[in-house]
Amino acid sequence: MADTGVIANEREKRAQFMALLSPLRERLYRYARHIIRDQSSAEDALQDAILSAYRKFETFQPGTDFRAWVYRFVLNTVLNYNRASRRDLEVPVEPPTLDLFQNLESGFAYDEVLKDPDRFLEQVGDQVRTAFLALRPVEQTVFLLRAIEGFTYREIANLLEIPVGTVMSHLARARAKLRERLAEYAHETGFVRGEA
Amino acid sequence: MTCEEIRTVLSAYLDSELETAKSLEVTSHLEACPPCRDRVCAETRLERGIREKLGCEPVCDKFWSRLEGSLGRAPWRARVVRVGTFVASVAAAVALTATILGTYPRTAGAEDLAGAALREVSEVVPVGNFEPAPGRECHRCPIEMWKSAASRVGRPVRGPRPDEVAPQHRLEAVGIVSAHLGSREVPVAVYRCCGERVCVFVFSLAVLDEFPGARSCLVGAGDAVTHVGGGGGTVALRRLRDVVLVAVGRHDPEGLVRAFRDE
Known part of the structure; x- marks a missing residue:
């Protein structure tokens, strides 16, 4: 009898967990895929995170924000995976650009992009993703949480356990880097010259 | 607010994260300044485009059905795939x-x-x-x-x-x-x-x-x-x-x- 009770409770727990998780499935999956390039690694990380969340589901307080609760697990796991992946790949970190002329050029190119962003977006394909992947993990995370997932600065700060000001700094830096990369791409491909 | 000042707070403004008073200042500046207004529109369109391009990863249904199946199993059984992966x-x-x-x-x-x-x-x-x-x-x-x-x-x-x-x-x-x-x-x-x-x-x-x-x-x-x-x-x-x-x-x-x- 006791066993039956345990099984019933387990079923109920799973049903409740899945009911809350289902609306977030696509978002969580995409988040993991954005941060971890390799599909199977991303799925591994997400699986780890979801299983951890499920095992600690008893600590979730009904009526509170399940999305924020489950994202905490996913963020921690995915960032850990990402750190390891980055070491594996030995991707060199580019130093910040100090070349004044290059900065001026990028600024000019970006202004040109802004003159017709739709046409520019039609031309770029993987470059957006490449530019995104060149960001630091924390910048990728903050950008995704804000731009894709729609978390507020305060929510992101709580999730990552960092001050709101730091969230804003990371976000500003992420956007500036994306902007700079896309401007460089516009410049390289002649988009800017085409406009001139 | 000057156009330069507007640029520094534009991200927060577009994210609706600017405090009310400053947000109103930005709005009134934008109403009176066509170049800044155009820039805001362009920035919004560009970020939306980036979002769309990043948000188009296909979702793997097999993954979710596999995951759902592993929920509730004993921990080591749930992770058999992982261990198998290592052995593999x-x-x-x-x-x-x-x-x-x-x-x-x-x-x-x-x-x-x-x-x-x-x-x-x-x-x-x-x-x-x-x-x-x-x-x-x-x-x-x-x-x-x-x-x-x-x-x-x-x-x-x-x-x-x-x-x-x-x-x-x-x-x-x-x-x-x-x-x-x-x-x-x-x-x-x-x-x-x-x-x-x-x-x-x-x-x-x-x-x-x-x-x-x-x-x-x-x-x-x-x-x-x-x-x-x-x-x-x-x-x-x-x-x-x-x-x-x-x-x-x-x-x-x-x-x-x-x-x-x-x-």
Whole structure:
């Protein structure tokens, strides 16, 4: 009898967990895929995170924000995976650009992009993703949480356990880097010259 | 507010994160300044475009059905895929080596590396002496070693296909040595993983009879993983039925433990 009770409770727990998780499935999956390039690694990380969340589901307080609760697990796991992946790949970190002329050029190119962003977006394909992947993990995370997932600065700060000001700094830096990369791409491909 | 000041707060404004008073200031500036207004429109369109381009990853339904199926299982059962993946990575490394084999490169460095790895092991593993067996040559053929390992544990050791192994778990075979674990000799596969050395010991649970502490450690952990060791080393133990896999390495501890562990 006791066993039956345990099984019933387990079923109920799973049903409740899945009911809350289902609306977030696509978002969580995409988040993991954005941060971890390799599909199977991303799925591994997400699986780890979801299983951890499920095992600690008893600590979730009904009526509170399940999305924020489950994202905490996913963020921690995915960032850990990402750190390891980055070491594996030995991707060199580019130093910040100090070349004044290059900065001026990028600024000019970006202004040109802004003159017709739709046409520019039609031309770029993987470059957006490449530019995104060149960001630091924390910048990728903050950008995704804000731009894709729609978390507020305060929510992101709580999730990552960092001050709101730091969230804003990371976000500003992420956007500036994306902007700079896309401007460089516009410049390289002649988009800017085409406009001139 | 000047146009320059507007630019500094534009991100927060577009994110609706600016405090009300400042937000109103920006709005009134935008109403009166066509260039800034155009810039805001363009920035909004560009960010929306970036969002759309980043947000178009297809979602894998198989993944979710597999995950849903694993919820509620005992921890070690839920993670069988993971352990299988690790074993698979070893098997994949073996298979890969075998294909390019016949002539596994007899580099002098491999033996040194294996010996050095074992010395590292002896520093961090609290059970027994892991020095290579005296007079025993370092076998050069991983596939032979794997067969030998399988015969010692009494059943084949295998895992999923190589293409199912995540890249960060792929191991590069370095060489095979044997080591004494108490009075027994056990095969030790030495691999490289994440740029560091990993030793995989394969032996039957009975071997641990000689090491009550180690056995109780394993038994006490049930089927889950025990993470022991410390300092610069990491030891991850995993019991699969009657087979014990012990990975020892100095590479990314999180990755190594994750490869074995159920939290």
